[in-house]
Amino acid sequence: MITSKDLAALVIRRVIFHDIPQKFRGSAAEVTTSEIESEIDSTRRGHLKARLIRVLGSKSSYGIAFSHDSASPVPDQVRSYTATAPEAREFVMMSQKLAAYLFEQHTAAVSAGLLCVLDIVVDGAPGVILVKLEREEGARLELTDHEGKRTFDMSVLDNLVLTDGTRLFKTAMFLRTGKGADDFDSAACDAQLGGASSEDMAKFWLRFVGCKFTIEPKIATQRFFEATLKFINDIVPDPIQKNDIYEHLQSQLKAPKNMLSPKSFAENYLPKDFQKSFREHLQVWGVPLTSFSKDLSDIQSRLRRREFHTEHGITVVVPEQSSDVVEITSQRIVVNDSLRKVDRR
Amino acid sequence: MAKWLEERPRYAEFGKIIEDELRVAVSGAGFWCSAESRAKEPDSLIKKLLKGKHKFESLPDKVGVRCILRYRGDLDDVLSIARSLFDCSDIDLKANGLGTEKVGYVSIHARICLRNNDERAVQFPSSLFWAELQIRTLAQHLWSEMAHDSIYKNDAMLTQLPVDYSRRVNLMAGLIEVADREFDRLSQEIPLDSTAELYKALERYYYRLATRPPDAELSLEIIRLLEPLYKTSWGHTLEKLNEFFDEHEKTLKHIYAVALEGPTSALLYQPEALMIYERLEHDQFETRQAWGTRFPERELERLAVTFGISFD
Numbered sequence: 103m104i105t106s107k108d109l110a111a112l113v114i115r116r117v118i119f120h121d122i123p124q125k126f127r128g129s130a131a132e133v134t135t136s137e138i139e140s141e142i143d144s145t146r147r148g149h150l151k152a153r154l155i156r157v158l159g160s161k162s163s164y165g166i167a168f169s170h171d172s173a174s175p176v177p178d179q180v181r182s183y184t185a186t187a188p189e190a191r192e193f194v195m196m197s198q199k200l201a202a203y204l205f206e207q208h209t210a211a212v213s214a215g216l217l218c219v220l221d222i223v224v225d226g227a228p229g230v231i232l233v234k235l236e237r238e239e240g241a242r243l244e245l246t247d248h249e250g251k252r253t254f255d256m257s258v259l260d261n262l263v264l265t266d267g268t269r270l271f272k273t274a275m276f277l278r279t280g281k282g283a284d285d286f287d288s289a290a291c292d293a294q295l296g297g298a299s300s301e302d303m304a305k306f307w308l309r310f311v312g313c314k315f316t317i318e319p320k321i322a323t324q325r326f327f328e329a330t331l332k333f334i335n336d337i338v339p340d341p342i343q344k345n346d347i348y349e350h351l352q353s354q355l356k357a358p359k360n361m362l363s364p365k366s367f368a369e370n371y372l373p374k375d376f377q378k379s380f381r382e383h384l385q386v387w388g389v390p391l392t393s394f395s396k397d398l399s400d401i402q403s404r405l406r407r408r409e410f411h412t413e414h415g416i417t418v419v420v421p422e423q424s425s426d427v428v429e430i431t432s433q434r435i436v437v438n439d440s441l442r443k444v445d446r447r
Numbered sequence: 448m449a450k451w452l453e454e455r456p457r458y459a460e461f462g463k464i465i466e467d468e469l470r471v472a473v474s475g476a477g478f479w480c481s482a483e484s485r486a487k488e489p490d491s492l493i494k495k496l497l498k499g500k501h502k503f504e505s506l507p508d509k510v511g512v513r514c515i516l517r518y519r520g521d522l523d524d525v526l527s528i529a530r531s532l533f534d535c536s537d538i539d540l541k542a543n544g545l546g547t548e549k550v551g552y553v554s555i556h557a558r559i560c561l562r563n564n565d566e567r568a569v570q571f572p573s574s575l576f577w578a579e580l581q582i583r584t585l586a587q588h589l590w591s592e593m594a595h596d597s598i599y600k601n602d603a604m605l606t607q608l609p610v611d612y613s614r615r616v617n618l619m620a621g622l623i624e625v626a627d628r629e630f631d632r633l634s635q636e637i638p639l640d641s642t643a644e645l646y647k648a649l650e651r652y653y654y655r656l657a658t659r660p661p662d663a664e665l666s667l668e669i670i671r672l673l674e675p676l677y678k679t680s681w682g683h684t685l686e687k688l689n690e691f692f693d694e695h696e697k698t699l700k701h702i703y704a705v706a707l708e709g710p711t712s713a714l715l716y717q718p719e720a721l722m723i724y725e726r727l728e729h730d731q732f733e734t735r736q737a738w739g740t741r742f743p744e745r746e747l748e749r750l751a752v753t754f755g756i757s758f759d
Contacts, residue, residue: 106728110755111701148709152752159757225697369732378730 165316174312477651
């Protein structure tokens with residue numbers, strides 16, 4: 103788990119950019135690689151760090167871990183690069199390999215972009231950050247020549263990274279925590295995941311970095327659902343508030359979004375007085391506060407509702423799991439429950 | 448002269464080592480301090496040698512290090528800090544020499560050098576490199592500078608100061624000593640409200656991280672705004688801040704060290720930055736809500752990012 107302490111102590115040691123074009127069928131487009139790292143001044147370094155903190159520390163970021171059945175070279179490259187104290191030449195080579203693999207994974211549906219690779223250190227622990235920045239096709243990127251070697255100059259940072267615009271930004275951070283192959287704290291964030299993008303697009307970044315979610319989406323979703331129900335039942339005393347939160351839980355789980363952020367759920371749908379206790383409650387239940395990928399397969403039946411429509415245009419809506427409170431005979435529908443409120447519409 | 452011109456940079460370097468180490472340790476102990484060092488100017492050295500009292504090798508103050516504090520109550524603590532860091536000898540409490548009936552110069556002087564087991568002592572052996580350390584309060588410094596440098600030193604070169612003038616200068620030493628003592632007592636006696644108590648406590652943490660003077664008025668305003676979020680007594684609030692500082696001291700030291708390299712949030716150089724950090728970690732939503740009632744969110748966000756906290 104990458105913490106705010108880690109992000110505060112993050113020091114950027116090296117930065118390099120490679121241009122990854124869109125891959126149209128039959129086109130001869132190729133990756134434009136830098137041959138040496140970009141030089142950045144301390145002001146830009148500070149701005150870049152702030153930008154990374156905003157993204158990696160956001161509610162949309164999620165914990166990841168290296169996947170053992172991935173074909174991506176990213177895990178092994180990150181492992182070996184952070185295992186020693188590498189020199190600039192090794193940094194360039196490692197980043198070029200990652201750029202080549204990213205281009206290999208591109209399809210015509212994936213937009214052109216820049217891969218930015220950063221060599222970082224947090225409190226003595228080495229790490230790597232990968233950032234993919236989308237760029238408009240045809241946008242000019244200034245390549246400069248430094249002692250006979252090609253590199254992108256600082257205008258790339260100014261134009262693509264440090265603007266406050268809504269440029270899409272996919273990131274992954276790997277921080278070594280020990281000597282073992284899997285001793286890493288890692289997180290990722292993908293601006294597209296918050297939207298209604300296709301599952302395939304959403305998984306693209308995770309596939310590239312060769313990682314899986316720290317908590318299986320199915321488990322995270324079920325835990326969040328159970329923990330929230332428990333909170334509604336045990337902690338929220340007012341029946342009207344109970345109902346409101348339950349409705350929001352239903353709608354957010356069913357919403358056509360791939361990711362769900364419990365922290366955002368608390369901020370947007372819980373009364374102010376309950377937000378803190380809800381976050382603490384989720385932590386006790388082992389639910390991540392940052393985003394996770396939704397997978398409803400284990401709770402699908404509990405989200406369904408049964409609707410009964412009568413001859414007189416009356417509709418009774420019942421959660422499927424509570425459908426036994428409704429008794430139906432040929433002439434009567436009986437709801438065995440107590441009345442809580444009456445709304446006029 | 449040629450010898451001193453050649454050796455002076457090394458003495459200046461030695462003085463800077465002592466000054467920096469003392470500043471870090473005194474600030475780290477939570478005291479406001481202004482530290483400075485200087486190697487004797489060549490002309491000043493020559494004038495001293497011309498008087499014939501010393502030879503070049505035995506000249507006592509080739510390097511001077513000064514540590515100026517706010518309150519006389521802090522003097523002993525700072526002397527202890529100096530003794531814990533360096534070899535201190537010839538400690539001279541100038542006030543003791545004045546007895547009960549005289550007033551005048553009242554700093555603490557000591558001769559300090561690096562300890563023999565200090566690896567830098569190879570480069571700066573104590574047989575050659577030692578400095579005269581002066582520890583004094585701001586008030587003592589005022590009198591010393593005005594009386595010693597402006598009146599005695601300059602005028603004495605030209606003419607013997609008449610008795611009445613000397614008496615008037617010494618009377619001012621008495622006045623300033625009264626003021627010095629009074630400020631010291633006031634700092635301990637003034638009944639403070641919880642906001643001021645928190646400010647004083649936060650200031651102590653702050654000077655362990657930075658030396659830039661804060662805007663106290665802004666501090667009090669921000670503390671007043673955030674204090675109710677703790678929903679407890681100021682004593683408990685202080686305990687929380689204490690715990691938080693201990694847990695985050697390493698991170699805070701890194702943040703303040705990096706901040707020197709480039710532009711950062713102006714709020715970082717306010718003692719209440721620690722309180723803001725603690726509140727943001729504890730309950731970001733509530734803190735942002737309270738902040739938004741009085742100050743622009745953008746400023747809070749800039750500080751939050753410095754602490755590795757994202758609002759997105």
